[in-house]
Amino acid sequence: MNNTVAEKLNSIRATLPSWVTLVAVSKFQCNEKILEAYEAGQRVFGESRVQELVVKAAALPPDIRWHFIGHLQTNKVRQLLSVGNLALIESVDSVRLLKIIDAEAERVGVVVNILLEVHVAQEDTKYGFTPGELIDWILTGDYHTLKSTRILGIMGMASNTDDDEQIAGDFDRLAQCFHRAQRVSGLPAFCKLSMGMSGDYLLAIEKGADIVRIGSAIFGDRYICN
């Protein structure tokens, strides 16, 4: 039986190709569980709320590389960038937010790595660029004005459904958008496609994911613990 966090983590790792980055999504999980994963060698963790990330980053080992994966309000950007070991903001869902991140990063003298969030799922509550909006924005060349932000690729989610064909189609749409954006932008750093969660990460990898974000399959149910 796969019971402990370390056992679950190791059995997931055994299924991942070497080039795929595993983000252990630790939102709503207590530090004890996060440390179990850390002690099993995991260094990349994902959080979806700024306040929770700030508190955890201060309490947990400094060599953790944090990914921010939640909807980011513009008034929280400053607080988020105060996290010294923030490795990647995966969920940049508007040009306005991107510009605010860039300005704040410049102000504090850091370079921030980001992914642009692309929305292909059926739910209309989700944030992000549609593929068309993203390509149109890249074609404007506006990204050349960014001073302190490095765009590393895109992040997306499949529809919340049991229909594997729908999920596969969503991942195909994300992969197509990614390759198109890569080609159109010509940015050498634009090379990461983040997609796939606990229930669908193997399919996401088949469809070309470089980063998978897995929470409940590692940590179990989520609680609010502080």
Ligand SMILES: *Cc1c(COP(=O)(O)O)cnc(C)c1O
């Ligand atoms: C919570 C979350 C995940 C992880 O979901 P699980 O189903 O627990 O693996 C991945 N990506 C994002 C953006 C999330 O908010």
